[in-house]
Every structure is written in C-alpha cells, then in structure tokens.
Amino acid sequence: MDRDLARRLAAAYGTPLYVYDLDVVRARCRALRAAIAYRPFQPLYAVKANPCPAVVRTIIDEGFGIDAVSPGEVRLALRLGLSPARVLYTENSMSDAEQAEALAAGVLITAGSLDRLERLAAAGAQAVAVRFNPDVGAGAHPKICTAGPLTKFGIPQAELPRVLEISRRRGLRVVGAHMHIGSGFLESAAFAAACRVIFALARQLPDLAFVDCGGGLGIPYRPGEEPMDLAAFGAQLSADAEAFSAAYGQRIELRLEPGRFLVAEAGTLLTTVTSVKRTPWGRTFVGCDTGFNHLVRVAMYDAYHRIENLSRPEAEPAAVDIVGNICESGDVFARERLLPMPEVGDLLAIRDAGAYGFAMASHYNLRPLPAEVVIDGGQPRLARPRQTLDELLAGWRW
Ligand SMILES: Cc1ncc(COP(=O)(O)O)c(C=O)c1O
16 A cells, blocks of 8 residues: 555544555465465465455455354354355364354364364264364464464374274264464474474374365565565475375365465554654654554564654654553554654554454553455455444443
8 A cells, every 4th residue: 555545544534544455465365376286275264364354255255265263253254155164163262152153053163172072072063173283383473383382272193092082982073184383484394394293193084174284374574574485385285285195095175274474464554643752761752543452463472563654754764662552561563663753643554464453453441443444456445434432332331
C-alpha cells in the first residue's frame, strides 16, 4: 500500500486502522503452491493468523482448506461455505463439549493427547488425525516454538505404540499424521529434521490418508533478513513426500498449514502520532493512538516491525522510542528506531502486521478494537467498522 492510499484510508476511516492487501495474500498463496511439486497436495490456512472473512475467503478461493483450533474458527470456515471435509480441527486442551460440536459438524479432529484419542473413540468417532511432537522445535521466539520437551502440544513421538494400541482396541482409524513445530522460521533445517521424524512415524500408521507438516514459514520482518528459500523448501519437502509415498506403497496427500506466510506482509497497522516527548535523559518518546492491545507481537515476542513515517518521509531522521497509549511500560513498538522525526498528527505505518495482529487484539484499558479495511485489486472496502465504546460496554449486564 503506497503512501497516498494509506493517507486517504486514514482520512476516510480514522486510525488506528488495519489494512490488508488481498493481492499480496493471493501472491503468497500462489508462491507456496508453486513451490510444492508433490501431488496430491492440499494446503490449509491456519486461520488463527488472521480471521478477517475477506482475507479467509481470498485464501479459500486459492484452493486452501482451513486449519482451525477452536469452535469459533470452525464456525467461521463453515460460514464461508467450506465443506467440513476441508476443515481440520487441531485441538489442544479441547473440552468434551467442543469435541461434540466438531463431530456434529463433520469436521476431522487432530488429537494432541492420548486421553483425547480415548474420548474421541468413546464418543463414536471413527477417524482421527494425530498431532505428534517430533522432539524437534523451531520458531522465532521460545513462546512460538511448539515442539520439543517444553511444549504442551502433540503426542510425544515415543508414544506411537500407545496410539497404535488405542487405535486397534477402539477401532479408531488414524487417517492423518500431523506436526507443527513452531512459527516464524526462515531457515528450514529444523523443519526438515522434524519432517523426517513425522514421515518415519507415518510409515507405521496403516490407515493413513494424509501427512500434515504444519505451518511456521516465516517472513523477513527485520531489515537485512532474507525471505525463505521457498523453492529449496518445496523441493526438499516434495522429495521427502515422494520417498515416503514410495515406501508406504500408496500416494498419500501432503498438507501444509501456514498462517503468517500468507498474510503477514499483506497487513499494515496505520496509527496517528498523539504525543512527542523529549526527556532530560535524552530519549524521545513518540506516542501513538494504538498500543499492544492492538498489536501485541512486540510486547509478547520481542518481535520487530518496520515502521514508516508516511506524513514526512523527508524529515531529518532521529532515534525515537515508538510507544502506544496503553498504561503499561511494556507498551513499546520500537526502541531507538531511526525514523524521519515525527510530529504530532503524523501518520505512521507499522508494516507486516497482517498476521497475529488484529487476531490477538484485546480491549485492554477499555480501548475499542480498530477498524479493518481490505484492498482488492487496488480498491479499498471496509471489512469491519471500528468498535464503538458503546458496543464494548454493552458486553456487560448493567
Ligand atoms: C497447529 C498450527 N498450525 C499452523 C499454525 C500456523 O503457524 P504459522 O502462522 O507460523 O504458519 C499454528 C500457529 O500457531 C498452529 O498452532
């Protein structure tokens, strides 16, 4: 999104404002598909990254299914017209009520624990996928590493015999072998190692229809970071899947379920500078009309987001701390960031905010959720109006 369009959108819809460019989303979907030569290949979208219906619809139209992790995400996928067969529910700490709802909807569940396998069988499920913990984790931060001994996710690979025993005893077919080892990797060595584990486990599952290698593909947030070598990633995965199918004696569907890779770079959070404070200790704080309530990634994961001053790109650069309007000292988007010196009223663009941005937003400090706009073929349209304070307060019984 260029500067003029951003300024027009901020003027029309106000700030803070999330903007998603659907053409970028489409391009990422196509790049991923093109990188995987193996067939059959069924990519899913991990909708938790950005559940905005216009974004999800765009990805579904590119032939993706949905990886859901809650009843709400299943409901969203079905409401967009996706058949239950194209939705996978990857559970963790699922309740029996949630299980019943998913089974009634006809959605396949990926069980992440042995007790869930037993409970699925007890509820009459005939087929299931199993999320394994392949002991190899990856990810841009420990909080988004989802495999290895410290994580709650998946059934440890050493417990495969127990999975087989439950499956035989209960007549529960394990039709999918699943892993998701972490989020935001740019380099695929750990992913490749985990794939070797999951394919080796899958060899021992007699009723297999698919192997799902999860998501986690990163994007270059920081200056100087290189994008993933998607061609090499796809070639390695396709070769592994070919070798697996040959050994298994049947062509098994390969799945991936990226979230961030498809949507992060499509999104920008526009915010207005509300305060510029120079302290006697030599720091300059640039305050904005948003905060970690709308984009928590920096506070939560020490993430980096590029930030641009759209109002005065020619101004003399200065090292500033860009902070939000939330009453917490951790409400910081960037420390000592070199930026054309902002003034009150300037429009800033926080880039690469399309994944885990609005999706993780809260109304902390009783600040309403921002609006969302999508740009489709260069044409903007409102996807979600800004929440009003009245709407926020109406959640309580007064
Ligand atoms: C089960 C599962 N699949 C896929 C993803 C998507 O990860 P990413 O957005 O890094 O591709 C996640 C993210 O947490 C996940 O938990």
